[in-house]
Amino acid sequence: VSVTIDTARAADAEELARMRHALYDEYGDADLPIEDYVGRFAAFVRNALEDPRWMICVARADGQLVATMWLQLVGRVPQPVAHNGSRPIGYLTNVYVDPAHRDAGIGARMLHTVRDWARAADVSTILCWPAPSDAAERFYARGGFHRNGSPMVLDVTR
Numbered sequence: 001v002s003v004t005i006d007t008a009r010a011a012d013a014e015e016l017a018r019m020r021h022a023l024y025d026e027y028g029d030a031d032l033p034i035e036d037y038v039g040r041f042a043a044f045v046r047n048a049l050e051d052p053r054w055m056i057c058v059a060r061a062d063g064q065l066v067a068t069m070w071l072q073l074v075g076r077v078p079q080p081v082a083h084n085g086s087r088p089i090g091y092l093t094n095v096y097v098d099p100a101h102r103d104a105g106i107g108a109r110m111l112h113t114v115r116d117w118a119r120a121a122d123v124s125t126i127l128c129w130p131a132p133s134d135a136a137e138r139f140y141a142r143g144g145f146h147r148n149g150s151p152m153v154l155d156v157t158r
């Protein structure tokens with residue numbers, strides 16, 4: 001099967017919704033039944049496709065979507081002089097490879113592509129919150145991610 005890495009298009013919206021639901025299902029956290037989820041999430045996908053801050057990477061096997069990876073460019077306040085301090089951050093999220101296509105290097109190839117996109121967009125650092133699984137942890141570590149301090153987070157919903 002030939003697998004190609006590509007950018008998402010509007011026709012992928014429903015399939016991307018199914019993958020998002022499957023990702024949450026896998027971690028026991030899907031908040032809506034799939035029937036209700038697809039339409040809502042597909043609307044979000046269509047908006048994201050119009051939004052220059054989102055880069056949506058997909059993998060297709062024989063034309064069928066089998067994986068996705070999303071990068072959002074997070075802008076930073078420019079420094080007046082030094083440009084380097086104000087390069088955008090890349091926030092990597094919604095990383096999912098269809099179970100039947102795992103352990104074949106698809107995730108690694110996509111990570112390469114996303115890294116190239118990030119470089120082209122002048123991103124300095126990509127960050128992510130790995131899913132709570134050893135496979136996810138190994139995957140990011142193999143891709144060159146490392147723990148670099150830890151951010152301070154505040155839960156504002158409380």
Ligand SMILES: CC(C)(COP(=O)(O)OP(=O)(O)OC[C@H]1O[C@@H](n2cnc3c(N)ncnc32)[C@H](O)[C@@H]1OP(=O)(O)O)[C@@H](O)C(=O)NCCC(=O)NCCS
Pocket residue numbers: 023026094095096097098101102103104105106107108109129130131133135136138139142
């Ligand atoms: C984590 C995840 C994205 C990895 O995707 P993937 O496409 O399976 O990743 P790769 O194929 O590049 O690497 C996975 C393993 O396959 C191995 N592999 C890669 N190519 C291979 C090949 N041609 N033959 C045999 N093994 C191979 C890798 O060495 C790696 O092994 P390891 O886990 O023992 O270190 C995928 O497992 C997934 O979607 N998990 C569920 C959702 C999730 O946790 N997402 C992360 C959210 S933050």
